[in-house]
Amino acid sequence: MDGDRRNRLATLRTDIRRLERMAGPVRGRLSLGDPRLDSALPGGGLSLGQWHEIGGEGTEAETGAAPAAFAARLAAALLARPDQRGRSAVWILRRDDLFPPGLASLGLPAERLVGVCARDEAEALGVAEDALASPGVGVVLAEVGAVDLTAGRRLQLACEARGGTGLVILRRPFGGGGATAGGTAAATCWRVAPAASAPNLGGLGLGPPRWRLRLARSRGGRSGAWLVEAAGTADEGEADVAHPLRLVAELGDRDLAAPAAFSAAG
Amino acid sequence: MLTAVSPQAAAAGLFLGQGLTDARALRPDLVLAEAEPEADARALEALADWCVRFSPAVAPDPPDGLFLDIGGVSHLWGGEAEMAADLAARLARDGLTARIAVADTAGAAWALARSPAAEGRPRILAPGKTEAQPLAPELASLSTAALRLEPVAVERLARLGLRRIGQLAGLPRGPLAKRFGVKVLLRLDQALGRAPEALAFRRPPTPWFSRLDLAEPVSAPEDLARLCRDATLRLCARLEASGRGARRFRLDFHRVDGAPVGLELGLSRPARDPDRIARLFLPRLESLDPGFGIEAVSLQAAETEVLAPGQSDLASLLEPVEGPEALAPLIDRLTARLGPRRVWRSRPLASHVPERSVRRAAALEAQAGPAGSWPAWRPRPLRLLPRPEVLEAVIALTPDEPPRQFRWRGRVHRIRLAEGPERIGAEWWRTGIEAVRTDQVRDYYRVEDQDGARLWVFRSGLHDHDRPVRWWLHGLFG
Numbered sequence: 001m002d003g004d005r006r007n008r009l010a011t012l013r014t015d016i017r018r019l020e021r022m023a024g025p026v027r028g029r030l031s032l033g034d035p036r037l038d039s040a041l042p043g044g045g046l047s048l049g050q051w052h053e054i055g056g057e058g059t060e061a062e063t064g065a066a067p068a069a070f071a072a073r074l075a076a077a078l079l080a081r082p083d084q085r086g087r088s089a090v091w092i093l094r095r096d097d098l099f100p101p102g103l104a105s106l107g108l109p110a111e112r113l114v115g116v117c118a119r120d121e122a123e124a125l126g127v128a129e130d131a132l133a134s135p136g137v138g139v140v141l142a143e144v145g146a147v148d149l150t151a152g153r154r155l156q157l158a159c160e161a162r163g164g165t166g167l168v169i170l171r172r173p174f175g176g177g178g179a180t181a182g183g184t185a186a187a188t189c190w191r192v193a194p195a196a197s198a199p200n201l202g203g204l205g206l207g208p209p210r211w212r213l214r215l216a217r218s219r220g221g222r223s224g225a226w227l228v229e230a231a232g233t234a235d236e237g238e239a240d241v242a243h244p245l246r247l248v249a250e251l252g253d254r255d256l257a258a259p260a261a262f263s264a265a266g
Numbered sequence: 267m268l269t270a271v272s273p274q275a276a277a278a279g280l281f282l283g284q285g286l287t288d289a290r291a292l293r294p295d296l297v298l299a300e301a302e303p304e305a306d307a308r309a310l311e312a313l314a315d316w317c318v319r320f321s322p323a324v325a326p327d328p329p330d331g332l333f334l335d336i337g338g339v340s341h342l343w344g345g346e347a348e349m350a351a352d353l354a355a356r357l358a359r360d361g362l363t364a365r366i367a368v369a370d371t372a373g374a375a376w377a378l379a380r381s382p383a384a385e386g387r388p389r390i391l392a393p394g395k396t397e398a399q400p401l402a403p404e405l406a407s408l409s410t411a412a413l414r415l416e417p418v419a420v421e422r423l424a425r426l427g428l429r430r431i432g433q434l435a436g437l438p439r440g441p442l443a444k445r446f447g448v449k450v451l452l453r454l455d456q457a458l459g460r461a462p463e464a465l466a467f468r469r470p471p472t473p474w475f476s477r478l479d480l481a482e483p484v485s486a487p488e489d490l491a492r493l494c495r496d497a498t499l500r501l502c503a504r505l506e507a508s509g510r511g512a513r514r515f516r517l518d519f520h521r522v523d524g525a526p527v528g529l530e531l532g533l534s535r536p537a538r539d540p541d542r543i544a545r546l547f548l549p550r551l552e553s554l555d556p557g558f559g560i561e562a563v564s565l566q567a568a569e570t571e572v573l574a575p576g577q578s579d580l581a582s583l584l585e586p587v588e589g590p591e592a593l594a595p596l597i598d599r600l601t602a603r604l605g606p607r608r609v610w611r612s613r614p615l616a617s618h619v620p621e622r623s624v625r626r627a628a629a630l631e632a633q634a635g636p637a638g639s640w641p642a643w644r645p646r647p648l649r650l651l652p653r654p655e656v657l658e659a660v661i662a663l664t665p666d667e668p669p670r671q672f673r674w675r676g677r678v679h680r681i682r683l684a685e686g687p688e689r690i691g692a693e694w695w696r697t698g699i700e701a702v703r704t705d706q707v708r709d710y711y712r713v714e715d716q717d718g719a720r721l722w723v724f725r726s727g728l729h730d731h732d733r734p735v736r737w738w739l740h741g742l743f744g
């Protein structure tokens with residue numbers, strides 16, 4: 001009786017998840033490196049075969065450094081998976097200021113990255129769609145200002161064609177209007193802001209970078225805010241690319257812009 | 267001095283090079299026009315461009331001639347005679363009289379075209395006859411002046427009674443060269459096909475050339491697209507029949523009023539699939555200006571390679587999903603749409619200077635040599651500003667402490683952690699060592715401010731009492 005009820009609950013859950021998702025099949029999940037982070041995401045990890053939105057606040061809206069670093073770390077972890085061997089990452093830029101040695105120190109090697117410089121937003125989204133639907137592409141990172149519902153649905157369809165994963169970094173490098181309110185077709189929406197890091201263990205130099213990470217919206221999952229540290233970067237001397245993040249603390253306050261009034265617990 | 271005379275004037279006794287007063291004395295009712303050699307040269311270049319519709323390999327031969335290499339293209343007209351007749355007819359339609367000759371070598375064609383018998387109908391020497399032994403009678407009877415020799419040399423030959431090419435050809439070569447110079451022998455060999463001759467063609471000659479003529483000029487975009495597709499189908503059928511694919515294609519639309527307008531396409535892997543090639547041309551057709559109309563379209567292929575059969579048919583089904591081959595169609599599409607400079611892969615370049623340490627390569631370029639990488643122990647930012655931005659109100663302890671506070675883009679940053687300095691100096695091995703100054707250094711610091719933002723700043727120059735140093739921001743870390 002009990003087992004029967006549990007089975008029925010499980011089937012009901014999968015049915016609800018399938019109906020809720022309104023998207024194609026998920027091609028696997030990328031673990032973010034910490035089970036507490038993964039549990040907030042539906043299915044226990046970042047879903048591949050869909051596209052996700054990563055934005056910043058404040059000056060990051062124009063420079064896009066912290067969101068790009070977070071996205072690069074995720075892309076590096078994704079490309080390190082055995083089923084993505086031989087595939088490349090395509091990074092679509094509007095302003096040409098990406099520096100590959102910095103990407104290499106985040107774990108994304110230059111020989112697996114193709115850079116594209118688009119002339120305007122519409123072209124950037126078009127190229128992203130084209131790249132997502134092409135074979136040989138594992139992940140597409142696109143720097144655009146905003147993705148409206150129609151463009152988002154087209155990106156989703158392109159992801160489903162080949163199982164590529166999209167990471168859209170919201171950035172307005174040339175300034176411009178405010179954020180568009182409204183729905184989004186992304187699987188998850190993240191907001192990244194830099195956070196004060198702990199000095200290196202040896203006392204020399206800077207330790208791995210830290211971010212205040214907020215999961216603003218997640219289809220089929222909860223939202224949350226965390227203080228995380230990038231793991232497996234060149235700062236630490238080890239290249240454990242498969243686990244992108246290390247959790248430092250869970251944050252109660254959802255407002256990223258407020259400076260850290262609490263002490264960073266180790 | 268007269269540089270050109272009309273047939274009636276020639277009949278009246280005027281000739282090239284005659285003095286003006288003499289000419290006027292002979293015929294007072296002479297009509298004169300000023301000679302404009304630059305305009306003539308420009309007109310010749312324009313005519314060469316126009317002739318591309320007949321063969322892509324056109325070379326102007328100043329002052330009044332053109333060479334066309336019709337090696338692989340005469341079959342499109344059904345034969346050399348038909349092609350020459352078509353060319354003569356089109357030139358006559360534009361009001362130009364031309365003397366046309368066809369031969370195996372440029373030198374022989376030049377000689378035949380300038381012989382008196384070429385006026386009227388084109389002279390065609392059958393293939394193989396140019397180099398035949400003994401010398402073909404058409405060539406042998408031409409005067410030695412037709413060999414493009416200096417007038418001095420022609421005169422010397424004439425003094426010895428050598429007026430015909432046939433006489434020259436019969437002489438032993440060694441004494442000929444010693445007596446009249448190597449150039450005479452070279453011109454003779456070039457005419458008879460024994461020595462090569464290099465001509466500066468507009469485009470290299472290629473047998474992979476397809477051409478379509480139109481009875482009525484068109485200019486609508488749909489018609490251009492249809493022409494593009496038809497030309498591609500024809501050329502790709504020929505490529506397929508011979509088992510080859512090509513990497514570069516050039517599509518030319520020949521306008522009624524002159525020069526062709528063209529599009530170039532470069533592929534990363536040789537292909538002969540007409541659909542794919544036509545689709546890569548289509549988005550750019552809108553940018554072409556058809557002028558008064560297009561009357562012919564030509565497509566030529568270069569860099570052909572042997573391509574195994576079946577690779578183009580099953581390409582869509584059996585595409586490789588891994589490795590660099592898989593990206594080729596995407597890279598081709600993006601390159602065709604955005605241009606080759608907007609799609610790249612980065613490679614390390616051995617340089618300490620950060621902005622010089624990255625080299626951009628074509629996205630599918632095979633990597634020559636071992637894959638280097640940037641040194642992992644030197645921190646480098648994710649974003650590098652194209653131009654470093656100056657920092658204001660910098661508070662830093664001398665001589666080499668990292669800054670404690672500065673203002674960038676109007677915001678104050680208070681630094682809580684810093685790393686450095688990393689000193690990057692001028693690369694003295696590029697210029698002479700005397701040109702290097704010891705204060706051309708940058709001390710880079712990786713700093714983190716109170717919010718956690720990480721910046722890559724540098725101080726340019728060394729501290730000196732009388733000269734303030736400046737601090738700059740060069741990059742941002744994540």
